[in-house]
Amino acid sequence: MTKRSKLTIFGTSAAVLALTLSACGAQSNGDLSKVQYTLKNATAEPEASFATPFAASSPSAHVIEEGTGESINDGDFVLVEAAVFNGTDGKVNGSTYSSEPILLPVNEQLKKAAPQVYDTLKNIKVGGSFSYTTNVLQQRSTAGVTTTTASPGTATNVEVYTVKTKLPKYATGKAVEADPSLPSFTLDESTGKAEIKLPDNKPEVTELISKTLIEGEGEEVKATDTVYVRYIGAQYSDGKVFDGNYDKTPTGLSLQGVIKGWTQGLTGKKVGSRVLLVIPADLAYGNDTSGSKPSGPLVFVVDILGAEENPQTLQRAQAASSAAAAEASASATASATAEASVTATPEASASATAQ
Known part of the structure; x- marks a missing residue:
């Protein structure tokens, strides 16, 4: 569902950034x-x-x-x-x-x-x-x-x-009235057991649905943020759960390293919110039936516990946006030049003939 290297603190030398110790023989100070x-x-x-x-x-x-x-x-x-x-x-x-x-x-x-x-x-x-x-x-x-x-x-x-x-344990805020035509969600906060139930007559998924279930009071999430979440994911076809961590450790995920349905569906939501995502296949993993990834439309419920700006991710996104704008500008210029050339050719030919 995601692709992001995960930092682990205190795993090697009791700190995530602790490096190999350097030997020396001079007098020491360790206070x-x-x-x-x-x-x-x-x-x-x-x-x-x-x-x-x-x-x-x-x-x-x-x-x-x-x-x-x-x-x-x-x-x-x-x-x-x-x-x-x-x-x-x-x-x-x-x-x-x-x-x-x-x-x-x-x-x-x-x-x-x-x-x-x-x-x-x-x-x-x-x-x-x-x-x-x-x-x-x-x-x-x-x-x-x-x-x-x-x-x-x-x-x-x-x-x-x-x-x-x-981080809060789960989403915090004001509950929003549920839509009975959408999948429902239940959570036992004492155990972390989470369940998604599909509606009896579920409609075909043709576009992304991003529905707030609990409205948080934190800052709005940006597309370049790393979000810290609890979530559950299920197949829209049969409701089979394929991933989740409501009963485990929260996860930090860059919104530039997840499926498009997550990036688009969580951007603009507030920290503290619980969000239902119904994601069409083209914004998830497609219709791959090999079994290596979930196939077709997917359903997620996500608790946004925190969001942090990653300067490196922001810089890469800005560079990509600038490159795309430059490419679009160059393409437009080339198109305009070609059009002007075609338009000018008959006049130039007439002028040359007259001479």
């Missing part, structure tokens, strides 16, 4: 509380200044700002901006600020992978920032995960995180 931080309200990449090499002797976390937003609890899903500073030279190794925040579940898996991060998140609020460092490196391979501990004095990264927002 996060002595680092000088310059935060920019999660709107721009922060700064961190520290004596190098920075070399932690164990994993640790440090609260920079506690934040003033909602509390963070077990089972929550937060969007986190991250920047990683190399412990050898203090330079930025990577950050999310040029792309999109990380979707981070606050759960037992996080507690096991990075207990210091888990505990810190539970003690700050949305808008809060913290730093993290570790001398433990986890490397993934086809054989599994290998964990090693850096030798004393080995430089370790300084990772700075800001909790940008907390």
